[in-house]
Structure formats: structure tokens, C-alpha cells
Amino acid sequence: MTDHNKRIDEATGTGLVGHEWDGIEELDTPLPRWWVYIFAATLVFAAGYVVAYPALPDTDGLTGWSSRGQLDQTLKAETSARAPRLDAIASTPIEALAANPQLMRSAIEGGRAAFKVNCVQCHGAGAAGSKGYPNLNDDDWLWGGDIAAIEYTLQHGIRSPGSGEARFSQMPAFADILSKAQIAQLVSHVQAISGQGKPSAAGAALFTENCVSCHGDAGKGMREQGAPNLTDGIWLYGCDRAALTQTISKARYGVMPHWEGRLPRVTIRMLAAYVHSLGGGEANPVAEPVTAAAEAATEVGADVGA
Numbered sequence: 264m265t266d267h268n269k270r271i272d273e274a275t276g277t278g279l280v281g282h283e284w285d286g287i288e289e290l291d292t293p294l295p296r297w298w299v300y301i302f303a304a305t306l307v308f309a310a311g312y313v314v315a316y317p318a319l320p321d322t323d324g325l326t327g328w329s330s331r332g333q334l335d336q337t338l339k340a341e342t343s344a345r346a347p348r349l350d351a352i353a354s355t356p357i358e359a360l361a362a363n364p365q366l367m368r369s370a371i372e373g374g375r376a377a378f379k380v381n382c383v384q385c386h387g388a389g390a391a392g393s394k395g396y397p398n399l400n401d402d403d404w405l406w407g408g409d410i411a412a413i414e415y416t417l418q419h420g421i422r423s424p425g426s427g428e429a430r431f432s433q434m435p436a437f438a439d440i441l442s443k444a445q446i447a448q449l450v451s452h453v454q455a456i457s458g459q460g461k462p463s464a465a466g467a468a469l470f471t472e473n474c475v476s477c478h479g480d481a482g483k484g485m486r487e488q489g490a491p492n493l494t495d496g497i498w499l500y501g502c503d504r505a506a507l508t509q510t511i512s513k514a515r516y517g518v519m520p521h522w523e524g525r526l527p528r529v530t531i532r533m534l535a536a537y538v539h540s541l542g543g544g545e546a547n548p549v550a551e552p553v554t555a556a557a558e559a560a561t562e563v564g565a566d567v568g569a
Contacts, residue, residue: 317329352529375537377533378390401497403492408544408545415430420518420522433514449473452466457493
């Protein structure tokens with residue numbers, strides 16, 4: 264029914280809705296039919312989607328498909344595909360991994376991924392470390408840098424609470440033992456043996472009395488004690504007088520968490536392979552004879568591919 268009282272816009276011949284804002288009026292232009300049809304089609308599609316797929320809470324839809332379910336299937340398939348390779352890595356003695364280059368490459372790549380998730384927070388994305396966090400690319404190792412030693416450190420940590428087998432060392436705080444003058448003499452000696460200053464006879468005598476039991480006569484450190492080499496110029500907390508004075512006076516106690524029980528054993532092994540591959544890894548110990556079961560597992564891993 265036509266509204267004869269409706270005002271018509273003279274310029275367009277279209278009715279006006281009757282609203283006005285500061286002299287501006289709105290045209291009552293009808294929607295194009297094609298737009299109405301498309302809108303109706305979207306309503307029908309939406310109703311069909313709600314019925315076919317789990318669009319509502321606690322419903323599965325007629326098809327039973329969901330993106331979450333598809334992701335679960337993909338992850339399960341990937342896990343199944345990786346299982347033979349992971350079993351091969353886990354079954355092979357860590358010292359023997361290098362004897363199978365393809366399996367070793369798989370372990371290194373798996374370790375690279377695990378490192379990005381668990382280790383970069385302290386050691387950095389490039390494993391170069393920072394003050395108080397060791398650089399894993401160099402060849403300076405407190406507890407040993409062969410692949411088996413690295414695996415042990417990853418498993419049990421360093422001064423890690425909750426691990427009865429954590430690596431542990433303790434340097435005394437010499438501020439309670441020596442005077443400030445004596446500590447200054449010790450600093451001078453440490454700088455001298457690392458090529459940074461002149462020898463100090465008094466500092467050398469203090470070093471012999473207080474430090475050689477852990478760092479050795481020449482200051483080259485002892486792995487059995489976790490004592491660092493003081494002659495190589497690689498310093499965890501810095502080598503200037505202020506940093507050395509702080510270290511000798513109050514000692515330093517870094518903590519690395521133990522990963523056994525937090526990560527799967529095979530992941531720890533892959534992490535060890537990756538860290539060892541970074542450039543500073545030491546020669547591996549002689550591998551024990553590989554059992555027939557381990558050889559079979561290694562062959563399966565090689566068949567799966569790196």
C-alpha cells in the first residue's frame with residue numbers, strides 16, 4: 264500500500280524516511296534484490312552449518328568434524344611417524360650415536376627444536392649465553408664437554424634442588440676469611456695468571472694457601488670439583504677487578520635445573536647431541552658394544568630418515 268503522505272525527494276524521486284539532522288534528510292532507498300537474495304542465502308547456510316558442524320556448545324554436529332579433532336589426528340599421525348626414529352635414538356648408547364650419521368642428524372635436529380623451547384631463556388637463541396649463563400659454543404666446560412657428560416648435566420642439573428645426583432660445587436666466600444687487602448692481592452694474582460696483569464708474590468702465596476685445592480697449582484681448574492680454569496680468559500661473570508673482587512668475596516652459585524622427569528629421556532639425549540654439535544663439544548668416550556636390539560632400532564631410525 265502506497266503511503267500518499269510520504270514526502271518524495273525531488274532530485275531522485277525516492278521517498279524520505281522522515282528523519283532530519285541539521286537540514287539533512289535520509290532517503291528510503293530499497294535494498295537491491297540481489298543483496299536480499301544473498302542475505303537470505305547466508306541465513307540458510309548458517310542454519311545448515313550449525314546443524315552439520317559443532318557450532319554450539321556440547322554438540323558434535325551431524326558430520327562429527329572439527330578443526331580440533333583434525334589437529335589431534337594430525338598430531339597422532341606425526342607422533343606415530345616419529346616413533347621409530349625416537350626409539351632408535353633412545354635405544355642407541357649415546358656414545359654410539361655419532362657412528363650413525365643419519366641418526367645423529369635426527370637427534371641434533373630434535374635437540375635444536377627442544378633447545379628453542381626449554382633453553383633459550385638462559386643461554387640465548389644462539390646458545391652464546393650471557394653474564395652468569397655459560398656460552399655453549401666455546402670449548403670451556405666445567406664438568407666435561409663430551410656428549411655423555413653433557414647428557415648427565417642435562418639430566419641432573421647443577422645445584423638443582425630436588426635432584427640427588429645434581430653436579431655440585433661450592434666456593435667459599437672469602438670476605439669471611441681474608442681481609443680486603445688480601446682479596447685485592449688475590450685478584451691481582453688471578454688477573455696475572457690469565458694474562459691481564461703483573462705477577463703478585465703475595466697473591467700467589469694466598470692462592471697456594473686457599474685456592475689450589477680446587478683450581479690446581481697453575482689455576483687451570485679441576486673438573487672433579489667443578490672449578491673453572493682461571494688462565495684461559497673465559498669468564499662467566501667478568502674479569503675486571505670489580506667482578507673478580509665480587510666473586511672472591513661473596514662467591515657465585517649458579518643453578519641449572521635438572522630435566523630428568525621434566526622432559527622425556529630421548530629429548531634430553533637429543534638436547535645433548537645438539538649442544539655437543541654447537542662447536543665446543545669434546546671428543547666422545549669410547550662407545551660400548553651395541554646390542555642386537557639397539558642395532559635393529561638404529562636401522563629402523565635410518566630407514567625413517569633424518
